[in-house]
Amino acid sequence: MRIISDFKIYLLTTILTFLFPVLSNANEDGLGVATNWGIDLQNPISEVAKDVYDMHFFVFIVMTLITLFVLGLLIWVCYRYSEKNNKNPSKTVHNTLVEILWTAIPVLILVVIAVPSFKLLYKQDVIPEPDLTIKAIGYQWYWGYEYPDHGNFSYEAFMLQGEDEVEDGRPFKRMLTTDTIVVVPVNKIVRVQVTAADVLHSWAVPAFSVKTDAVPGRLNETWFKAEKTGIYYGMCSELCGVNHQSMPIEIHVVTENEFTKWVAESQKKYASNSEKIELSAK
Structure with a gap:
């Protein structure tokens, strides 16, 4: 069983190692046009497009970190408070500190995302002197x-x-x-x-x-x-x-x-x- 499990991990790692650069770089050869199997945005050709691309990548990183944190928290809670590891379950129904944290932290994350987003929207909306x-x-x-x-x-x-x-x-x-x-x-x-x-x-x-x-x-x-x-x-x-x-x-x-x-x-x-x-x- 251990051999089969190790093989599955090796196979998955090999597939991801091959596919990720292929898919993420699928648009490098395609200038201004969508490409087959592409998962990335088209190559940005203007300053605003580059800012949009950077903003997209920034939000993607934030989203990924949040997803991994929540997933890790769920796994830890399932393990830590399972019937096997928690013979005497707590009857706590309220925690002021936790409620403040789960309200304040998401607000701060939204502010961090909103500030550059508003700047970018303004840059897109205000037209400089045209040629x-x-x-x-x-x-x-x-x-x-x-x-x-x-x-x-x-x-x-x-x-x-x-x-x-x-x-x-x-x-x-x-x-x-x-x-x-x-x-x-x-x-x-x-x-x-x-x-x-x-x-x-x-x-x-x-x-x-x-x-x-x-x-x-x-x-x-x-x-x-x-x-x-x-x-x-x-x-x-x-x-x-x-x-x-x-x-x-x-x-x-x-x-x-x-x-x-x-x-x-x-x-x-x-x-x-x-x-x-x-x-x-x-």
Whole structure:
């Protein structure tokens, strides 16, 4: 029996030793996109996203310590006060010190968690002076985008159904790749104004720790500052109808020169869309 027990412990230790680095690092190769078997958050690409990641890890540590403490306490109580080890059970029904401790300690733990949490919420909510503004409009079931600081051109982004529909050599990600893309410059503060034209939507990009509801008749704002070039994906994160899953977000973070070139090309490419918006506004 001892041999079987030792083998079980060895087998469990081996499995955990192999799986933990594989699962926890499953997202290291995936930039801005979820990966198979990943249990961690996506790699943070902005300062706010890194703060969110650190906050998540901090709360996880606190939660783990509390869980281990309570588990250890339960095991000790079961052993110490079992019928075998406690022939004369106590009839104590009240202990003032214990009641003060189990009230004060959780309050202190919540305060320790709340202080950095409120600071992070404030940092996410207060938008610094932006370098550019993008307007995202949710429709059933696609996104529309406007660049008011760069000629106010506009376009729509629809999900591609297959790899054969990609025309510019971009990597294809099932249910994430769109026919047109959002392009922003690296290391620039981007303000995103979010609204909807029909029902509730939500503009969410995990790598930036951004998630803002799109509400018809209301203009919500969020911001991010991507610190690394690459392709980052998001999704509509509010149930909005039968094709809710068909509203991906594809953001390309590029150098400033590449962004300037893309803007010049887009102003010509989407000129007709911009004219339609101006006419409808009149």
